[in-house]
Amino acid sequence: MDDKEVIKLIKNKRFSKLSFLDDEDLLKENEFYYGFLYFTLDLKEESNEELFSNIVKLKGSLSSAYEYLGTVASKIFDEFDESHISASFFRLSITHDKDNSSAWWKLFWADKNPKHLLQSLKIDYKNEKFENINKTIDHARYAISDNINFTESEWISFLEILIDNRLKKSKSITNFLIVVYYHLERYEDGAKLIKKLDTVDVDIIKKYNELGKIDDELAISKVYEFQLDKLLGNDNGKIYDEYVKRNLKDKQRITKVGLALKAFEAKQYHDVITIYREEWEDEPFSTHDVNLKLYYLISQLYLNEPLDEKVYDFVLKKKNNDALFKLLESKLIIADLSGRLKANEHSDFPLSIWSDYQKVEKLLEEPDVINHSLYIEVCGELRSLKEKWDKRYFKDQLQSIKAELESKEFSHANFESFCHYGIENGHYDEVFDRVSFTVVTYLLLQLKTY
16 A cells, blocks of 8 residues: 555544554554554554554664664654654654754754754764765755854854765755855855855845845846845836836746736836737746736736727636736726716716726725735826816816805805815815805895895
């Protein structure tokens, strides 16, 4: 039976299907079966002491037995919040043999404590196991960050190991050395190594760059495309320019969708449309990408180009409901209402009464839309439209009321409306004069009655 299937049965406590593990001859056929049986008995709350004794004999020592069980535990209990299970066995292994470099390494892998990694390296270095050190460094390269809380003496120990000429030089060792030099404030040594590598982790590159030890051009050239955002932050124009440069050098390096996204984020809407209409080698993959089509459609709206109805129909059929689609719908409604206002087709109501306006307001309240980079911009467009619409509406209403003002049928309600729309349109003097005139007239009329 496949190991993955056995693990699945153990996790689901399907003990009846695990009875084959009781076969002692079968246990010897698979290196993990003893461990699988150990944890099966543990989950069944049955004694596994005798089995553990057999594992100790098989592995040769208590330390090796606990290390073995930790390895099996890491296979069974592999969820993020279960790593403490395997870690507990590796710690037991170390208590019985503090020079078990393999157990230290596996403990590091379980709890990601870099001090455990260093301890493993120091043991292998003392025993001149340089091949082990090379393998450990290669595997650990992406498992730790540069924010390691080592003491200065620990950094020096790390450096002593890494610069030993008996080690086979590799990119992994060089990358680690760049980090070590940074923490030992040997920045010039680190900068020299950065120049030698094609790529360096963005976190450490950023630190050297912020200290002024390498310039922006060098820093940018040493990170992958997907790390440019982390290095350059919100400088979308600079990020897009770098994407364009790299795409010119190697047409297969960047995808059509990736370049269009960066052009869109940089607000280079002409470029988005050009990229969309170009034929690319990855066309079979990008042709059905909904986001690419959304970048294209929204770019058309920004440039006041006629909307590609065929592409829009495709997007509608996909029933996409992410933030980008909601923003497209919002901009379409805003464009339609703006067109009505321009054509003088607005109604006798303020914009807030319109259902389309209310729909956009509702769309812009969605959490994913609020978190999108276009949110503030689209909100501004809606606010600007409302101001223009309501200004026109108040102006028209004022003109209508002023016409009625001259008639004999001018009522108190009309007078209130005149004051309201006059103030909304900034006709303060006219309102004041009319109010003053009305008050004086009223007082004169009151005197005549006496």
